[in-house]
Amino acid sequence: MPTVLLLGAGSDMAVAIARKFAAEQYDIQLAGRNAAALQPLQQDLQVRYGVTATTHDFDATSFGSHPAFYNSLPVQPDVTICVFGYLGDQEKAQSNWEEAAAIINTNFTGAVSILNIVADSYAAKGQGTIIGISSVAGERGRQSNYIYGSAKAGFTAYLSGLRNRLFRSGVHVMSVQPGFVNTRMTQHLTLPPLLTAQPEAVATAVFKAAKKKKNILYVKWHWKYIMLIIKSIPEGVFKKLKL
Secondary structure: OOEEEEEOOOOHHHHHHHHHHHHOOOEEEEEEOOHHHHHHHHHHHHHHHOOOEEEEEOOOOOHHHHHHHHHOOOOOOOEEEEOOOOOOOHHHHOOOHHHHHHHHHHHHHHHHHHHHHHHHHHHHHOOOEEEEEOOHHHHOOOOOOHHHHHHHHHHHHHHHHHHHHHHHHOOEEEEEEOOEEOOHHHOOOOOOHHHEEOHHHHHHHHHHHHHOOOOEEEOOOHHHHHHHHHHHOOHHHHOOOOO
């Protein structure tokens, strides 16, 4: 039975993804900052879907712990999905380095740290799938979230380079651009219904796209064209907009 590792397994998207892969008969490794809090999900997956599920302590910003974390897994996963992220407070981050660093380290540095390890493991085996949940916010900097957006831009570029590096090793790398998702992280925002996905829809789209070995997934197709328009606006005009 194949195994999927979920990094940041406590998020709403990760829970939905875990359930989708378990329903497709994948064993599940749930990794998060509080492994004990993941135990109810672990038990539910095992009872509901008859798969093996395990929980593991993982802190994206504890970079030095990442090699030991990965090497301690009971089996090396066939699929690794990086779901963790931190939206943060843009206004606070503009003048508070601790907040800015938390956004950058969670969304970019921590992801690079752990996925470098996974990538080396997969390259040595000549197989495996890496999926990174990035964000359309990384496609152009906007005043309302440019620190988060710049971290996600870095992550998107990292995944692109990783995909290029690992292609000849037989390893597939997929970048996911969910757009707005109705989760706890966005519950304080007013989101447009047409452009907002539910976690379960994200999970289904991710599973299907991974099976088809897609390179880039826009969960709602509208976002691909919205971002194309936004990226085409001349900088002299764009800088005057309040976005």
